[in-house]
Amino acid sequence: MKIVVLGGGDSTERAVSLRSAKAVSDALIVAGFSVSNLDPIDFSVLDSISSRDIVFPILHGTNGEDGIIQTELEKRQLAYLGTQSEASKYCFNKWEARKRLDQIGITFAAGELITVDHYAQHPISKKPHVLKVHEGGSSIGTLIVRNPEKVNAREVDDVFFLDSLALIEELIE
Structure with missing residues (x-):
């Protein structure tokens, strides 16, 4: 099992997301986890994630906090950390x-x-x-x-x- 950190994306907050994702990824590596990083500028990169992996979305703004990425992960039946898609939509x-x-x-x-x-x-x-x-x-x-x-x-x-x-x-x- 590895943790897949999603960072970047295509929102206006891309730069913030990349910095946040790097900090999370670095901390997970120091803690001894196997980590890979993906930048989901489009959702096709999600198809490379194994069902044995856990996704840690560190995406800010549109497509990250609005329930969109969560919906895409749920459609693919991928386990992820964070708020489910419906709650994310309401809170955005x-x-x-x-x-x-x-x-x-x-x-x-x-x-x-x-x-x-x-x-x-x-x-x-x-x-x-x-x-x-x-x-x-x-x-x-x-x-x-x-x-x-x-x-x-x-x-x-x-x-x-x-x-x-x-x-x-x-x-x-």
Whole structure:
């Protein structure tokens, strides 16, 4: 049995994923495990994985955290570490995840789903806040604004370039 570490992929968070996968792979080797690394730019590379292997997906963003890679692994009946595809799908959409967690009584910082046209006028944008793509990872497309009077408009535009909708939440430190 070997552990197959998946890293890279084709999302905007590819570079982060490659660094994370290398760190995981190195740690597993030091711990004495047999490890191989795959970069699933397309899913055909998954066909090279033996059913005796265990897959450790270290993929960030689209196709990594949204349930897509998990679905592909499940279709191939490959064992993997991490969240199942259905839960991954729900959690990738930050607004939907928030609504589901709210239904079971989990509280959050005040927040709302907005478009770029509503950002500057939104009451939360006037105080310290976090702006993040509504569907995506958290390494790219997340902006922490501690001083709203000095917010960088280009950084705000960068968030909305990645996703037409963003979640704005009060910053809690």
